[in-house]
Amino acid sequence: MGSVGAKDVPVLLTPDGRRIDGRKLDELRPIRIRAGVSHQADGSAFVEWGANKVMAAVYGPREVHPRHLQQNNKAVIQCKYNMAAFSVDERKRPGLDRRSQEISKVIGEAFDSVIFTEEFPRTSIDVYIEVLQANAGTRCAGLVAASVALADAGIPMVDLLPAVAVGKVAGAIALDLKKEEDNFGEADLPMALVPQSGRLVLLQMEGHMTEEELGQALDLGVRGCRDIYEVMKAALRERYAVGAPGGAA
Amino acid sequence: MGSVGAKDVPVLLTPDGRRIDGRKLDELRPIRIRAGVSHQADGSAFVEWGANKVMAAVYGPREVHPRHLQQNNKAVIQCKYNMAAFSVDERKRPGLDRRSQEISKVIGEAFDSVIFTEEFPRTSIDVYIEVLQANAGTRCAGLVAASVALADAGIPMVDLLPAVAVGKVAGAIALDLKKEEDNFGEADLPMALVPQSGRLVLLQMEGHMTEEELGQALDLGVRGCRDIYEVMKAALRERYAVGAPGGAA
Amino acid sequence: MGSVGAKDVPVLLTPDGRRIDGRKLDELRPIRIRAGVSHQADGSAFVEWGANKVMAAVYGPREVHPRHLQQNNKAVIQCKYNMAAFSVDERKRPGLDRRSQEISKVIGEAFDSVIFTEEFPRTSIDVYIEVLQANAGTRCAGLVAASVALADAGIPMVDLLPAVAVGKVAGAIALDLKKEEDNFGEADLPMALVPQSGRLVLLQMEGHMTEEELGQALDLGVRGCRDIYEVMKAALRERYAVGAPGGAA
Amino acid sequence: MSGEVTAEILTSHILDLASSGKRLDGRTADEYRPISVEPGFVVTADGSALAHIGDTAVLSGIKLEPGKPFPDTPNAGVLTTNAELVPLSSPMFEPGPPQPGAIEVSRVVDRAIRAAETIDLTRLCVTPGEKSWVCYTDIHVLDHGGNLIDAALLAAVTALLHATVPAKRFGIAEADYALEVGHVPIECTFVRLGDTIVVDPTVDEERAGQGRLTVATDEAGRVVAMQKGLVGAFSPDDVKDVVRRAFRHGERMRAIARGTGR
Amino acid sequence: MSGEVTAEILTSHILDLASSGKRLDGRTADEYRPISVEPGFVVTADGSALAHIGDTAVLSGIKLEPGKPFPDTPNAGVLTTNAELVPLSSPMFEPGPPQPGAIEVSRVVDRAIRAAETIDLTRLCVTPGEKSWVCYTDIHVLDHGGNLIDAALLAAVTALLHATVPAKRFGIAEADYALEVGHVPIECTFVRLGDTIVVDPTVDEERAGQGRLTVATDEAGRVVAMQKGLVGAFSPDDVKDVVRRAFRHGERMRAIARGTGR
């Protein structure tokens, strides 16, 4: 969001409402999802979304480690979102930074809101998200990948969790920002929807919007999530049709 | 103690025996103690002592964490002394440094010397000390706060633990050094007394003193501790009179 | 190995086949081993080998810590190789670096290959190696010290584990490199032998050798190990003759 | 173990009460506990404030030190926010490196301050590319009675409003001067209890809650940060409702931070 | 517990098969699983490749950044290799700081690249003693189906072969240019199963194995690194045999890395 002292702000919106990559304000970037890409995990998925490449894997229900996190009446959801060192322009030092820890927390809580955790007391359901190539919207891409991986692992859930970020770019509310839009835009609002109930289980915002713009953004995001939901279901249908794991990435 | 290459040493003692803040050599700084300031802890206290502000809280007896520290025949005393980043002139990086770890150890051992730990086998009594504003003598202020907090928590002890530092300033033995005296003084000798037995359970010294000066310092410190003991008892009487917790700080 | 941009390469081999310290190509540095040097450990040894000084101590079989590493059908071997800060020319920051962790792993696996671990299920056998003065070949010196310490501790093993490094210096295959040879040499190949079976349980290589040189190096190393084996046995005989521990270092 | 049972009973009691519009401590769904701030609590800081919201007490201290600007923003100072959820403040917190909860508090507070442009970072530049002020906002929780985020930001902005740039001490100017402060963001946090969404949750209400939602607003009429947390969900209409309520509470709390209301 | 029993049964089955020259997946003792590389998999890296060996998938990314040469090698750039065995890739890996297994992979890969002089470090020097390129080779395991070391080095050298020095982006030259690559090392890993020594072990074979041996060779006919790992032993004759086999497999895999074979 609004980097201080930046010199060259690119033209983010043409007079006829086209964005830097030619998309319309309510248009998603191309998205491709493959389920069952890992031979080791209990469930997995690979998502290419615009110029993002994200892999997710699920292990569990299994023994809780470290043990003192075990809960007697439910499974614990342990989520780790991580970025590969080479996934961003400036090399990221390996290891968990504060941003990754926050994202891991809110994604874990989102899944904890839809998984029937009480069916697996004293176990852990471990959700791992690896961002291999990043171009804005990685937490949503990761969440979508992880949601498909959870379904691939057969974890019982209320519903799949489509997710997308809405932003504000050159004064306009726009769906699914790419990197330049995110860097020079005015706001970013990632969300994850439970399609069945129409409720949001992940919602964050940074930047600034008026109350009215926020309402608009919420509605646009919900529509975007419903489109992504279809892609997710198609990926799972394809997975079940194929049967065997397809190979990582 | 004697910072190397320091240029401007202030006048620490006037010809008529007055200190930098007008105190006599055997005079304590003003001290104010409030017990029961936390709504969460089992016991707590807030101490303002000169320009020090220190809060202490006690949790327990409770389950030992990490588990392998559990002892079958006694409670373990786990003490953490910590300084807020903004409590000193130059911002202190958050996290335990070596000084804090040493102080935590000697304070914990002091309390372990007076608490009837054998009454609570397999449990932990956790003592937390947070220095919010520091002006020399924080380990003694923290120990006094923690001792009142332990009493507030109803932990059975031999006695309260008053504590004070004695120092050597401009060649004279002086009670309860403040920051300038500590920075430019010749010695610092913190101690904690069991009033009932007249014995010391915390005693450290850095700087230099002759054998004779040391004897003097011990005697002065014991007298100072006995004065602080009265303030501690008064704070607890007030606490029992009031009943409800008073609110942090 | 071959430090980049180094200016002054010393003469490592004279025309008549003598090395920088006068040794022949197949000649070991002087080696002295004392078993039973610690009063605390269950077994210990001190090795002086050329200008290396290395101490090893063994504790166990004892409780596994941390607990989750415990194995139901065998003892776990936990090995820590560590260098003292002052053991090398440029002070080494205390704490485990990546090199030490790798060496700890391969040495631990070497011992795991010869100890009858199945005799002590649910226990840990802890092997500690401290390099006090380093001059090339410390992992082999540490392994030899630890092997004698394990025997001193009475841990049942297939055999002792003599170890030595073979290198390539000025184009020639040479036994037991010292520091200058290691720094300016072309290859380093440390190995540990099970004399009984003639098999290697530790083998690493860095640098470069032809296939033929490698064969030569292996044969030379095995011969070196057999010589060291005799020194190890003599040290243990002396230890059993003496009985009481001899004092550290 | 028995602690778990007690917690479950308390949770269902709280949800029962909420279904008839009541709360354990007698408040209405849209009522904060008593709020107060005490600026200047710590004299070793360049700015400080102790904020109370009911039983919750959070201390914030500001420190300004000369440092180096980031290479990609040579004309800007540096803002750093750190929250310490020390184990003194709650039986739930453990000693050790910052837990995800502490990181979340510091990041949500940090985002609100940045997005509201509370501090004009270019004013913290001393020599472009060479020297700039680093402004540390440290948040130290003293008593965790619930709703840490709101208390943390309230303490932080009050501390910033009373902060001094120690330019003389560091030989950068002839005299120290007051830190310039722009928009003041306020965070308001809500939890869902069944069909009711209550503001300013206690610890027990957070535990019973079915989702937590924080909305930060500034006096320019902008939403500047949001964060949904914990297990649970909100409909878009819930969110819009909560935003409306956050603007209203925000106005009052901003006056408290500025010392012009209570 | 029952997991242990299953593992033991599988181990003896694998050893039984090996004693009659067979493997679980039908390969011969000297046969690799299918091998492939996909260079340029990650566009944010300055060079990258995804390598597959059977079920094993390893991604490597190269990043080049200006930095400072080490004081004792003022005319040389800096090479850094790091392997992340992230818990996504195997049920055996745990979150947290690098475990010994990850450290071993990165160090064995690093030694092969250095000893083969794959990168001429003096060509990475920009201003002696002042500025040089730091070349980061990061290895990210995506699917651990056994034999990580071979896949890791294969991915790394393929990524290096396709890497670009971002000299223009960092204002060091007029244009970016291809990273110069010298000898290409290849690592081949074997495990002993009784009297048989098989190449390219699966996870189950590694668990059943009685010693693991890795040999790196380059096209100059040199052995450039070796590493014996896991519990078990090899005779000198075993080692010599393994080295011969490593040269043969290395030649083929090098062609795959260079895109001239498969």
Added chain:
Amino acid sequence: MSGEVTAEILTSHILDLASSGKRLDGRTADEYRPISVEPGFVVTADGSALAHIGDTAVLSGIKLEPGKPFPDTPNAGVLTTNAELVPLSSPMFEPGPPQPGAIEVSRVVDRAIRAAETIDLTRLCVTPGEKSWVCYTDIHVLDHGGNLIDAALLAAVTALLHATVPAKRFGIAEADYALEVGHVPIECTFVRLGDTIVVDPTVDEERAGQGRLTVATDEAGRVVAMQKGLVGAFSPDDVKDVVRRAFRHGERMRAIARGTGR
């Protein structure tokens, strides 16, 4: 568990013996175990010594390196003391970052050296504000038979007395020269066993002890550091008595450090 029982029986036996003025190893209450030092034990250090007190063995090594003075003491060198209580030396020590016991040893040793002005830090300055020597005193425990602090300081001061400033190696002067050493502090440690206070405790005596007290003295007749440790208490008269004894033992041990006594 049975270990605990054994320890309890041993503790009461030690206390019984003490009540009749005896010790397990036959010493009197005021008697040290045999003491020896071996300077120059490690040639890679700029100074070193191995100290033995009975079964206890501690190695200290000095390293001097050019570095930067602290901003607030531009005319002074830097002194750093670090103790490693490695798990090799005792069944009680665990691998990992320094435990409080190791930190206490290093800090108590450090305080004694600083307060005694053993090293004149201004003599370690090379260029004011720019370059100064950093003097690292590393303490490596090899065998922990009790009374680590006394052995650690004895090893450290002996190492300092034999240390060389490597000025030539670092191109700072034409030749290396001996490190200048001022007052030599000696620490003497005591534990209370009932009404008796014994010097130089063994591990078992430390475990049985009801308080530990360390007093550091120098040859200028000054007490330069004190540290009460472990569970237990001392009266002011106990302390005064212990100080008197510490001066006497200190004189003898200083001669051992200087090589003029034993």
